[in-house]
Amino acid sequence: VEPISLGLALAGVLTGYISYPRLYCLFAECCGQMRSLSREALWTASCKKSHLKRCVWFPKQSEAQEAPTLSLHGWTGTGKNFASKIIAENIYEGGLSSHYVHLFVATLHFPHASNITLYKDQLQMWIRGNVSTCARSIFIFDEMDKMHAGLIDAIKPFLDYYDVVDEVSYQKAIFIFLSNAGAERITDVALDFWRSGKQREDIKLRDMEHALAVSVFNNKNSGFWHSSLIDRNLIDYFVPFLPLEYKHLKMCIRVEMQSRGYEEDEDIITKVAEEMTFFPKEEKVFSDKGCKTVFTKLDYYLDD
Numbered sequence: 001v002e003p004i005s006l007g008l009a010l011a012g013v014l015t016g017y018i019s020y021p022r023l024y025c026l027f028a029e030c031c032g033q034m035r036s037l038s039r040e041a042l043w044t045a046s047c048k049k050s051h052l053k054r055c056v057w058f059p060k061q062s063e064a065q066e067a068p069t070l071s072l073h074g075w076t077g078t079g080k081n082f083a084s085k086i087i088a089e090n091i092y093e094g095g096l097s098s099h100y101v102h103l104f105v106a107t108l109h110f111p112h113a114s115n116i117t118l119y120k121d122q123l124q125m126w127i128r129g130n131v132s133t134c135a136r137s138i139f140i141f142d143e144m145d146k147m148h149a150g151l152i153d154a155i156k157p158f159l160d161y162y163d164v165v166d167e168v169s170y171q172k173a174i175f176i177f178l179s180n181a182g183a184e185r186i187t188d189v190a191l192d193f194w195r196s197g198k199q200r201e202d203i204k205l206r207d208m209e210h211a212l213a214v215s216v217f218n219n220k221n222s223g224f225w226h227s228s229l230i231d232r233n234l235i236d237y238f239v240p241f242l243p244l245e246y247k248h249l250k251m252c253i254r255v256e257m258q259s260r261g262y263e264e265d266e267d268i269i270t271k272v273a274e275e276m277t278f279f280p281k282e283e284k285v286f287s288d289k290g291c292k293t294v295f296t297k298l299d300y301y302l303d304d
C-alpha cells in the first residue's frame, strides 16, 4: 500500500475513533455504558449467576428510577456482595473492576476513628471527582454498620435531591450500601416461618419491613442510627437477605464443583456442608457463615 493512502486511511480511522464515541466504546470502557437497570434485567442476571438457582429479589420500582440508592441487609455470606456485583456487571461489563464502579470497605478504607475528618474530605473529593468524570458512577459501601456516623453523613449531600451540588449533578450516580444491620431481626422472621412450618419463599417484604425498621432505625449502636440518611429518607430501598440453610449450602458447593470442572459428588458435597456450623443452638437451621467459607473447605476435598 502506498504511504500517503495508508496515512489517510489511518487518519480517517483515528478521526472516526475519536469523534464517534460509539466506535471508541467498542474498544475501551465508556462512562454510561449503562446496559439495563430494569428489574427484569437484574432478575435475569441474578438467576443466571446465582449459585442457589434462585433469583435475587430486586425492588420493583428500580425500573422507574434511573439511579436508586439501595441498602442491602442480611447475615454474613448471604449474598449482599454477590448481588451488588451482579448490579455492577449489569451496568458495566467490567463489573467491580470497571473504572466507574467504586467499592469502599469501612474497616479497610476508613479504619481509624481519629482520621474521620481526613477520610470525610477524601471521600467527598473522590465522589465529586468521579461523578464529574462519569455521572453514571456506582459507589458501593460495604460494612456500613461499621462505618463512622460522621462519614455516612459526608455522603448525604450526594444522595439528597438537590439537582446540582457545586456544578456537578449526582442524580445519575448509584449508591449501594451493604450491612449486617438488621440481620438478627431478619433471621427472627425467617425462624418464625420455619418454626411454624411455613415456606421461606412465602415470606413477603412487608413481613421484613417492620423487623428492619426496628433494628436499623432504632439500633443505637448502628452508624445508620446516628446518620441522617434514614430520617431524611435518602435511601430508596431496603433489601433484606434471608439466612441460608443447609440445602442452600449444598447448592453453593454443587455449583462451585461444576464451575471448577468436577463431576458432582454427593459425598463431598455433604461432607463440606456438614463441616459448617449452624444456629440457633437447638434447631441448627441457618449457616453461621452463609455460603462464605464453603469454597475454601471444598479445596480440601478436591485435588486441584
Ligand SMILES: Nc1ncnc2c1ncn2[C@@H]1O[C@H](COP(=O)(O)OP(=O)(O)OP(=O)(O)O)[C@@H](O)[C@H]1O
Pocket (backbone or CB within 6 Å): 049, 050, 051, 052, 074, 075, 076, 077, 078, 079, 080, 081, 082, 083, 178, 179, 180, 252, 290, 291, 292
Ligand atoms: N443468595 C446467594 N446466591 C448465590 N450465591 C450466594 C448467595 N449467598 C451467598 N452466595 C455465595 O457465597 C459467597 C459469599 O457471599 P457474599 O460475599 O455475597 O456475602 P455477604 O452477604 O456480602 O457477606 P458479608 O456480610 O460477610 O460481607 C458469594 O461469593 C457467593 O458465591
